[in-house]
Amino acid sequence: MYMSGLGHSFDWKGFRFAMKLLLACAVAVLFGRAALSYAVALHTPAPALVVVRETAASPSGPALPLATTTPERIIGSLTIADAVPQTGKFVAADLQDMTLALYQDGAEVAEYPILTKGKPGSPYETPSGFYSVLAKQADHFNKQEQVHMPYSMQFYGNYFIHGWPYYTDGSPVNPDYSGGCIRLSTDDARKVYAFADTGTGIFVYDPSVAASSTPLVLAAVPAPDVTAASYLVADVDTGDVYLDRNAEEPRPIASLTKLMTALVANETIMFNNPVTVTKGEMLHEAASADRTQETFVVGDLLYPLLMESNNAIADRLAAQYGTANFVSWMNATAKSLGMQSTHYADPSGVSSGNVSTPDDLFRLATYLADKKSFIWNITRTPSKTLYADSGDVFRINNFNIFSGSSDFIGGKVGKTGAAGDTMTSVFSVPVNGVTRRVAIIVLKSEDYGADTTKLADWFEQSAKKGAALLGTACTSCAAESGYRKIPE
Secondary structure (H helix, E strand, O other): OOOOOOOOOOOHHHHHHHHHHHHHHOOOOOOOOOOOOOOOOOOOOOOOOOOOOOEEEOOOOOEEEOOOOOOHHHHHHOOHHHHOOOOOEEEEEEOOOOEEEEEEOOEEEEEEEOOEOOOOOOOOOOOOEEEEOOEEEEEEEEOOOOEEEEEEEEEEOOEEEEOOOEEOOOOEOOOOOOOOOEEOOHHHHHHHHHHOOOOOEEEEEOOOOOOOOOOOOOEOOOOOOOOOOEEEEEEOOOOEEEEEEOOOOOEEOHHHHHHHHHHHHHHHOOOOOEEEEEHHHHOOOOOOOOOOEEEEEHHHHHHHHHHOOOHHHHHHHHHHHOHHHHHHHHHHHHHHOOOOOOEOOOOOOOOOOOEEOHHHHHHHHHHHHHHOHHHHHHHOOOEEEEEOOOOOEEEEEOOOOOOOOOOEEEEEEEEEOOOEEEEEEEEEEEEOOEEEEEEEEEEEEOOHHHHHHHHHHHHHHHHHHHHHHOOOOOHHHEOOOOOEEOOO
């Protein structure tokens, strides 16, 4: 029912079936990491930020503001004790220990078991971070699926804290159904519902576990000759930068933009929402005379968006709740991930106003690798067959030359006149018996494939030679291990 592991296929029939609960989790109000407001209608008000106004001590000592725009890596380094404010009500959901605690003026007053959460690595993975109670409804009822969601408290987009859902005949939903919400027993949800007010702060805690945090020692191999004006080779799990050039300079990123488009679409639009496109748009022929209407669900459209970098599909997804709102949400999400030098002007990347840095794109790549791996899975799928509601069949082919490679975790390419060739990628590289996840990012390249290959080969040679040198007297043959780290 869910996408599992690193497989290349996805059963959308079972996927749509599992969406019953996700539909029940959705209401006519949608908020996100930046708590943007929306309505089901296409024309919506401008988004706004909802901020948790408390502060907590950072791991390095000084207090830091905790809000919907707190960088994800800072969130991941905090504990619940760091997050709890000393005044007022607060809710902390620990997705690692599967407990939800209530706090009043800094003291824990109750704790309840979390029964289910969104499956990690699936489109339903429950997002971690700082939020607040956006809306409450004692009996949220979804008319289409005839499902009751008792004691629902919306905290972000399609995500709620609620009791056990049930159908109109009184029968409970299957335990396997999950739309990513935090599910409690109905009695416990009733108690949390009575405690929390609209606006009460919520911290969803789910730290990622690094595959390896052991620093590497690289051999002193000369950097390769690449055409990219900016590039970065860095460790996803440690943040260590092994090689870079102009990695903090903003440049146009072209269709790398669509990684953020996919992320925001996933976290704000129900995956089985129907979207109508034309055959011409599906075939990369937006000006085609064939205006035959075809309907797909949102989840299906992520394949042409990411595999074929379809600009028309990016525009269709953004238009679901208003393109201006969607782009604002993209920018707010970027800030929440610490991408301070990034700006999005449109959902496709056509505009040269879509700019970022290798450092910022590393932050996005890390978040996708840790929390939205299903997006990476799509980007490495060589081909996919989609079926429109009409029965028409569309074959989607991935033009990324690395798709299908066994060591390619995922990535996205782009190209415009202003941006040149661009690519954000993550590879798995075995080093001394441990698999390292390495991000390679190139901007303003003449050939993304050649440059990425050269940088990947450089890292593999440097790491393997460095591992071989450990324990030998040739310390001068190895580079220092005090690498630059991507700042929080």
